[in-house]
Amino acid sequence: MREIKLRGYSVERLCADSQWVEGFGVMTTExxxxxxxxxxxxxYGNYQVYGKSVGQCTGLHDKNGKEIFEGDIVKLEFDGIERIFEVGIETVVREVKSHPSFADKYAKVAITGVVFKWEGFQLFPCVDYQGMSDTERMEIIGNIFENPELLEVAK
Incomplete structure (x- = not known):
């Protein structure tokens, strides 16, 4: 069974080096x-966190072995071009080629998973011809809660 891991930025000042806490659930009180x-x-207990900071662990790791969470900002340098992405977990509708025995050549499918948001696109992690995933080349450079300006610089 896959572990569900969440992260949030603590409202209260912590004694640790970081205000980030990791947990297994979030309750909203309205x-x-x-x-x-x-x-x-x-x-280790319950912490009040900022709602906009809460993100789920994707199960993926960057090139430094660091866990990638929803809301992280990652950098990918490929073919001499640097791109900055926001990490999300979303449902995306795509058109895919159908099975040859089906009447329609293509079908629309809804795929829920990790996406990398870039220039209005929601991109899925790709694997190159050598079997290496994009995420193995990516580096976490911040997150949308603490460093939203990193996305502005990328535009």
Whole structure:
């Protein structure tokens, strides 16, 4: 069974080097005045986190072996060109070639998975002719919660 791992940025100041906490669940509490609190459940206790910071672990690792989370910003240099992507977990509709015995040559399918958002596109991780995944060449350079300006620079 695959472990579901989440990450969020703690509202309270922590004694650790980082404000990020990893857990296994998030509870949203909505108040009558419209405000919300987000509580991250961890093995070490519960922490209030910023809702916009919460992201799920993708199960993928960057070239340095660091886990890639939803909301991370990654850099990929390929053929001398540097590209910056935002990592997401989304459902994307694509047209794919059908099985030869099916009436229609192509079918639309909804695929849910890890996507790399770039210039208005939602791209899936690719594997080259040698079997190497894009993610093995990528490097995490920040995240959309702490470093949104990295995406602005990329435009």
């Amino acid at each position: 108040y009558a005045n419209g405000t919300k609190d987000y509580t991250m459940f961890t093995y």
